[in-house]
Amino acid sequence: MWQIGASRRNRGVLGVLVALGFLLSGCGPSAPAGSNSASPPKAAPAGSSAPAASASAASAPASSSAPAATGDPIRIGVPLSLTGTFAATGKQQLAAINVALRDMGNQVANRPVEIVQIDDEGTPEAALRVTRRLVERDNVDVIIGYSSSAVGYATRDFLHEVKKPTISVAAAAGLTRENKSPYIWRIMFSNFQFGYEPAKYLRDKVGAKRIIFWGADYAAPREGYRAVKEVYGDGIVREIWTPLNTMDYAPYVASIRPGEADFVTIAAWGADGARITEQYHRAGLTMPVYGWGSFTSEDVLPGFSPEAVNGVQSSNIYCSSLDTPANREFVAKFKEQHGDLPGAHAYLSYLGTRLIGKAIEMVNGDVSNPDRLVEALGKARLDDMPTGSQSFDANQALVADFFWLKVELENGKPVNRCVDRIPQVKDPVQEFPVAAP
Numbered sequence: 001m002w003q004i005g006a007s008r009r010n011r012g013v014l015g016v017l018v019a020l021g022f023l024l025s026g027c028g029p030s031a032p033a034g035s036n037s038a039s040p041p042k043a044a045p046a047g048s049s050a051p052a053a054s055a056s057a058a059s060a061p062a063s064s065s066a067p068a069a070t071g072d073p074i075r076i077g078v079p080l081s082l083t084g085t086f087a088a089t090g091k092q093q094l095a096a097i098n099v100a101l102r103d104m105g106n107q108v109a110n111r112p113v114e115i116v117q118i119d120d121e122g123t124p125e126a127a128l129r130v131t132r133r134l135v136e137r138d139n140v141d142v143i144i145g146y147s148s149s150a151v152g153y154a155t156r157d158f159l160h161e162v163k164k165p166t167i168s169v170a171a172a173a174g175l176t177r178e179n180k181s182p183y184i185w186r187i188m189f190s191n192f193q194f195g196y197e198p199a200k201y202l203r204d205k206v207g208a209k210r211i212i213f214w215g216a217d218y219a220a221p222r223e224g225y226r227a228v229k230e231v232y233g234d235g236i237v238r239e240i241w242t243p244l245n246t247m248d249y250a251p252y253v254a255s256i257r258p259g260e261a262d263f264v265t266i267a268a269w270g271a272d273g274a275r276i277t278e279q280y281h282r283a284g285l286t287m288p289v290y291g292w293g294s295f296t297s298e299d300v301l302p303g304f305s306p307e308a309v310n311g312v313q314s315s316n317i318y319c320s321s322l323d324t325p326a327n328r329e330f331v332a333k334f335k336e337q338h339g340d341l342p343g344a345h346a347y348l349s350y351l352g353t354r355l356i357g358k359a360i361e362m363v364n365g366d367v368s369n370p371d372r373l374v375e376a377l378g379k380a381r382l383d384d385m386p387t388g389s390q391s392f393d394a395n396q397a398l399v400a401d402f403f404w405l406k407v408e409l410e411n412g413k414p415v416n417r418c419v420d421r422i423p424q425v426k427d428p429v430q431e432f433p434v435a436a437p
Helices: 087-103 124-136 149-161 191-206 219-235 250-254 271-282 325-338 344-362 370-379
Strands: 002-004 016-018 043-045 053-056 074-080 111-119 142-145 166-168 184-186 211-216 236-242 263-267 289-291 313-316 381-385 388-391 400-410 413-425
Touching (some): 074 124, 087 111, 087 325, 087 344, 111 124, 124 149, 142 344, 191 263, 191 413, 211 219, 219 236, 219 263, 263 271, 344 370, 344 388
Parallel strands (some): 142 166
Antiparallel strands (some): 016 043, 053 111, 313 400, 381 388, 400 413
């Protein structure tokens, strides 16, 4: 087996705190259809005294039939990557959270809801800093956010120590294993989850017996690789590991021999995934490409070269073209809020917000006792969601269908098509009881 190694690179960048205002429901006009009301304005420098963005979470009036909310507001901390490699994903997450709050009438258990939104920059250092700020200065009651596994791990100990109920959209597998905390619930699939059952499907149903595994060199792809290796064994004929934010992939592309594998599989997301695919295509290589997890999620798909991504396959926890009444309604509301199709992180941020709202309803709006609130979260269940019924399992992780996707061009633009469904994919905790290698 061939392996190309790359040392990990410190991705620390200057911290940016994004100030973003939302209009109070009924206090001003709602955002026009198709507008991007989730895009942040100019950011305040790191370390400045500028407060985190805080507002009643309504970009459109609640239904006139809903009673007016009373009492002190429930404050939801929303740390998201609004700058850096995962910025497109973070902005979609913010829009989806606002759609969820609109669906909830911008209140829970007859209490108004405020979101306190801040940029975690997609880096562990910044994420821990802004998470402390949300808890210690902004006094949020619950947190929903994140997207990077490295960020999920970096904030875990602090959130556990302060007993802050949190729904994490990071795929960090350890959050439901050796680093499990009763206060942190992972709504994104784990890195083992995106690698294990989908690898079986790729091998057995697609017929890919020999693959190249290309991963960005950090926690998420490394964890996912272990699951894929368990399925493929020596069928992985080459490994390629590249640092985050690599610009020139030519030396890595040049190492690939035409025809040495049935598929080139890639576990790198955001701008990195788009650059790899483009440079692979330009090199004239024709082995088909499969992307692990949210590789072609709708939040990043517009950043791909249409010619390069056409025909790429993937499997994900969400498919925007799923033809169900609930999904059509969600997509329409999201496009009104953000202008684009929702991706997996957006959908799961919507779902997480609805689930935390359901749990708050179950405790009659009393968020003062974190243990009681997370107990309710474990019992919360939502039916008639865009992809069906949703709940957490005993390990505080989401059990969900995966959708097998293939990118096609529609009027010259890439779109995901739902090809097949892998039902009720669970996090394989028994097979991988420990996330750390």
